[in-house]
Amino acid sequence: MKLSDFNIEFIKFKNETDTFHYKINDLFFGLKENSLFESGDIDISVTCTRNESNITLDYHFAGHIAAACDRCLRDIKIAIEADRNEVLRLTANEDLLQEENYISVNYQVYNVYDSIYEQICLEMPVRKICEVSERKKECKIDHPEDTNEDVVDERWAELKKLIK
Numbered sequence: 001m002k003l004s005d006f007n008i009e010f011i012k013f014k015n016e017t018d019t020f021h022y023k024i025n026d027l028f029f030g031l032k033e034n035s036l037f038e039s040g041d042i043d044i045s046v047t048c049t050r051n052e053s054n055i056t057l058d059y060h061f062a063g064h065i066a067a068a069c070d071r072c073l074r075d076i077k078i079a080i081e082a083d084r085n086e087v088l089r090l091t092a093n094e095d096l097l098q099e100e101n102y103i104s105v106n107y108q109v110y111n112v113y114d115s116i117y118e119q120i121c122l123e124m125p126v127r128k129i130c131e132v133s134e135r136k137k138e139c140k141i142d143h144p145e146d147t148n149e150d151v152v153d154e155r156w157a158e159l160k161k162l163i164k
Contacts, residue, residue: 001028001031003031006022008048008109008110008111008112010103010110013048016049016051017049019047019048021045021046022043023042023044024044024063024116024120025039025040025041026038028040028116035117036124037065037120038066039065040064040080041063042061042063042064043062043063044061045060047060052090055087055090055103057086057088059084059085059086059116060083061082061083061119061123062081063079065078065080065124069129069130070127070128071130071139072130072139076133078133078134079134080120080124086101086115088110089101089103090104090105090108091104091105092104092105
């Protein structure tokens with residue numbers, strides 16, 4: 001898997017609407033340095049609708065991301081089921097091409113990798129705990145009981161008597 005696999009060339013569209021399918025796995029998250037996630041299994045379909053002045057991308061996500069529970073540190077799978085959309089504006093203005101969501105009228109290629117990654121991040125819950133995983137199991141933390149008895153050094157005990 002490489003970044004160029006996520007390029008969509010709008011010039012080659014035969015119709016006004018076209019659909020692309022992606023299977024996201026561990027290799028996808030390995031493409032980004034310092035990725036927040038390491039593994040997952042997500043099916044993504046991107047439906048592109050082209051008009052005269054813009055292109056609408058409709059994303060559908062279905063799958064799961066592997067993460068560690070923030071509470072008990074067990075491995076959990078968090079389900080992702082989402083629909084998102086994005087609008088790209090076509091422009092010939094060089095200044096606007098530096099902005100996000102603008103692509104050139106002459107060279108209409110767009111890489112959806114960053115959009116997919118951002119939308120996966122937006123779908124993740126703030127607290128990743130067992131209750132929001134696919135198992136919906138409550139996690140509890142087993143704290144070891146404190147069996148250490150306070151060992152008293154007699155020298156310090158004698159000094160504490162002086163304070164009183």
